[in-house]
Amino acid sequence: MIEIDVQKELLGSMGKMDLHVKLSIEKQNFVALSGQSGSGKTTLLRILAGLESAKGQIKVDDEVWLDEAHCLPPQKRGIGFVFQDYALFPNMSVLENLLFVRKDKALADQLLSMTELSELSNRRPATLSGGQKQRVSLCRAMMNRPKLLLMDEPLSALDPSMRTKLQHEILTLHKAFGTTTIMVSHDPSEMYRLSSRVIVLSQGHVVQDGDAKSVLLRTQGSQKFSFEGELLDIVKVDVIYVAIVSIGQQIVEVVLDGGEAKDLRVGDSVSIGTKAFTPILQKLI
CATH class of the missing domain: 3.40.50.300 (P-loop containing nucleotide triphosphate hydrolases)
Structure with missing residues (x-):
């Protein structure tokens, strides 16, 4: 100590x-x-x-x-x-x-x-x-x-x-x-x-x-972000998944369903967009 x-x-x-x-x-x-x-x-x-x-x-x-x-x-x-x-x-x-x-x-x-x-x-x-x-x-x-x-x-x-x-x-x-x-x-x-x-x-x-x-x-908050980042973590919470993403100098949380989360791995480069104010996260190819 x-x-x-x-x-x-x-x-x-x-x-x-x-x-x-x-x-x-x-x-x-x-x-x-x-x-x-x-x-x-x-x-x-x-x-x-x-x-x-x-x-x-x-x-x-x-x-x-x-x-x-x-x-x-x-x-x-x-x-x-x-x-x-x-x-x-x-x-x-x-x-x-x-x-x-x-x-x-x-x-x-x-x-x-x-x-x-x-x-x-x-x-x-x-x-x-x-x-x-x-x-x-x-x-x-x-x-x-x-x-x-x-x-x-x-x-x-x-x-x-x-x-x-x-x-x-x-x-x-x-x-x-x-x-x-x-x-x-x-x-x-x-x-x-x-x-x-x-x-x-x-x-x-x-x-x-x-x-x-x-x-x-x-x-950091999640009110502003760019469109590309790095996936730092994925945490399962009940029936959903929460992705922790580093975007520039910010860290944000994005809620995913099982289908969106299954192909993602920590360290992946990802893109984030919005649709009716709900973030959509996809792996960059």
Whole structure:
């Protein structure tokens, strides 16, 4: 269990504001942290990592990371941090970047295998694609088997297909290592795929907190959408089916009958149209 109750004065998007966040996070949860730019998301991650000072308390299991008299240094917190800009050592190979964190070749080989990087282990970062660099960054963050993995929009610079691939790999590592994960994201489909809980910040305070479906559907609404999207989930409710579809930067629900749902699979590209204000969903060929 992670207990967080922190305060810090910030200069936000609308001037001075007080970041005040009080949360309890269960072990092995995957939490998505969302909200407008300047709402305090990255600052909260940096406070958890020990990279910024704050008032209050952070307690992880029975270990105090922060209180009035004590602030545990970042290197003693057992965290992994994945940044947007990869932060790899350019003069080291992929494998050397991992072993710099911890001299455990077996673990490094396992991580590289899980992320399909084994054949690139002797390459330097400059020779890798953006997606490959981010996978190396993720593997490096896992080398200490962290209690807490922090990710600050790690996939924002990647194309959609690579984002989807890395989302799968992030979730695989999260489950395999049983790590508690907090990820900043603005992508609703990413949050829906990965997280068990979504927390929305506004002006330094938590304004929404719940499971991904309830928070994202309430936030995004279904009043506006484009015509093409990705099928994220199909849920049977009594005699009907409810499709969860990502459309641009929105997530919507569409009610289907058994005949409409039978040929659909999660991950399908779909089109949505309307007929007398009732959405009609069809698989794209």
